[in-house]
Amino acid sequence: MIDSFQVFALAALAVGFAGISKAGFGSGAAFASAALLALVMPPKVALGIMLPLLMLIDLAALRPFWGKWSWPDAKVLILGGVPGVAAGVWLFSVANDDVLRLLIGLVSVGFVAWQLWTGATKQRVVPIWGGLVAGCVAGFTSFISHAGGPPAAVYLLSRGLGKTTYQATTVLVFWVINIAKFVPYAFLGAFSLQTLWADIILAPFAVLGAVVGVKAHYVLPERAFFAVTYVLLTLTGAKLIFDALT
Numbered sequence: 349m350i351d352s353f354q355v356f357a358l359a360a361l362a363v364g365f366a367g368i369s370k371a372g373f374g375s376g377a378a379f380a381s382a383a384l385l386a387l388v389m390p391p392k393v394a395l396g397i398m399l400p401l402l403m404l405i406d407l408a409a410l411r412p413f414w415g416k417w418s419w420p421d422a423k424v425l426i427l428g429g430v431p432g433v434a435a436g437v438w439l440f441s442v443a444n445d446d447v448l449r450l451l452i453g454l455v456s457v458g459f460v461a462w463q464l465w466t467g468a469t470k471q472r473v474v475p476i477w478g479g480l481v482a483g484c485v486a487g488f489t490s491f492i493s494h495a496g497g498p499p500a501a502v503y504l505l506s507r508g509l510g511k512t513t514y515q516a517t518t519v520l521v522f523w524v525i526n527i528a529k530f531v532p533y534a535f536l537g538a539f540s541l542q543t544l545w546a547d548i549i550l551a552p553f554a555v556l557g558a559v560v561g562v563k564a565h566y567v568l569p570e571r572a573f574f575a576v577t578y579v580l581l582t583l584t585g586a587k588l589i590f591d592a593l594t
Contacts, residue, residue, distance in 0.1 A: 350545075350546050350549060350550075354388075355388050355389075356549070358384060358385070358387070358388060359384075359385060359388075359397075359546070359550055360550060360553045361384070362380075362381040362382075362384040362385055363381060363398075363401055363550045363553045363554050363557065364553045364554070364556060364557035364560075365378075365380065365381055365384075365557065366378045366380075366381035366398070366401065366402065366405060366554070366557060367405045367408070367553070367554050367555070367556065367557020367558040367559075367560070367561055368557045368558075368560050368561040368564065369381075369497075369561065369580070370402065370405045370406070370409060370518075370519070370522070370558070370561065371405060371408065371409035371412075371519070371557065371558035371559075371560075371561030371562050371565070372515070372560070372561030372562060372563075372564045372565040373515070373561065373564075373565070373573070373576055373577055373580055374497065374500075374501055374504070374514060374515055374518045374577055374580075378402070378494065378497060380584070380587065381398060381494070382394050382395055382398045382493060382494045382495075383493075383587075383591075385397060385398065392537075392538055393538075393542075393543060395493070395494065395533070395538055396533060396538030396539050396540070396543045397543045397546045397547060397550070398494055399494070399526065399529060399530065399533055399538070400539075400543075400544075400547045401547055401550055401551065401554045402494060402522075402526055402554075403523075403526045403527070403530070404551060404554045404555065404558075405554050405555075405557065405558045406519060406522060406523040406526055407523075408554070408555050408558035408559065408562075409519045409558050409561070409562060410519055410520070410523055412562045413512070413515060413516035413519050413520075413562075414516075415516075416512050416513060416516035417513060417516035417517040417519070417520045418507070418509055418513050418516075418517050421479065421503070421504060421507055421509070421517055422517045422520045422521050424476055424479035424480060424483060424503070425479060425482065425483035425486065425500055425503065425504075425517075425521045426483065426520075426521055426524050426525070427480060427483060428479065428480040428481065428482065428483020428484040428485075428486070428487065429483040429484065429486050429487035429490070429496070429521065429524070429525045429528070430487060430524075430525070430528050431484055431487065432483060432484035432485060432486060432487020432488040432489075432490075432491070433487040433488070433490070433491050433525060433528045433529055433532070434487075435484070435487070435488050436487065436488045436489075436490070436491025436492050436529075436532075437491065437532045437536075439488075439492075446591070446592040446593075450588070450589055450592035450593070453498075453584075453585040453586065453587070453588030453589035453590075453591075453592065454585070454589065455498070455499070455502060455585070456498040456499075456501070456502065456581050456582070456584060456585025456588070457581075457582055457585035457586060457589070458585075459501075459502045459505070459581070460578050460581055460582050460585070473506050473507060473508070474502065474503050474506040474507070478503060479503045482499045482500060482502055482503035483499075483500070483503070483521075485499040486499040486500040486521075486525070487525055487528070490522070490525050490526075490529065491529050491532070495584070495588070496522060496525060497518070497522075497584065498581055498584050498585060498588070500518060500521060500522075501518075501577065501581050504517060504518065505574075505577070505578075505581075511565070511568075511573040511574060512565070512566075514577075515565055
């Protein structure tokens with residue numbers, strides 16, 4: 349657990365990064381925070397620490413973006429996401445995580461390459477059924493690794509949303525999905541007095557990261573925002589592919 353300054357510094361950095369990513373840039377790279385924590389503690393403990401902090405970040409980001417989301421697109425992802433969480437509960441102990449990481453990584457990187465190939469003026473809209481599939485995958489990968497951002501981004505980035513509408517929609521979607529994850533996490537033993545104490549220590553960094561993320565969101569021009577989002581999606585996809593193959 350957090351038993352040294354080095355571990356605390358890494359955890360604070362990871363949580364602050366999650367806050368900036370979730371509150372400002374569509375959650376694309378927030379999953380990396382759990383991966384960083386897993387370097388210095390058991391993965392199950394890292395996931396248990398991160399979920400309440402991610403929920404705190406959701407709350408901090410919800411008010412600035414309240415009502416600015418695309419409800420039709422959010423509804424599609426949520427309707428797919430909740431069953432995806434249920435599938436994550438069921439398959440948590442038997443799923444082949446590396447195959448899943450590889451598939452999501454290939455989809456993420458492939459989507460960016462596809463959009464660059466077709467050009468910004470020729471973006472193709474992912475259909476509703478594709479959004480339901482993306483939501484289901486996002487719910488599942490969010491449950492097992494807090495990595496729901498890339499599948500959701502694949503759907504939302506194709507919908508032609510403005511940067512604030514896009515960001516607000518991701519905040520709403522993952523607020524609901526993270527709530528749906530909480531009770532199953534408790535039953536699976538992911539929470540303890542130690543994880544609670546770690547959350548109390550790290551909560552200020554989560555809120556600070558969220559505040560910085562919201563401010564950065566409004567400072568960046570729309571073109572730069574989506575450039576950053578595509579970069580984050582590429583990096584997260586590449587990281588998932590690397591993790592799967594190594």
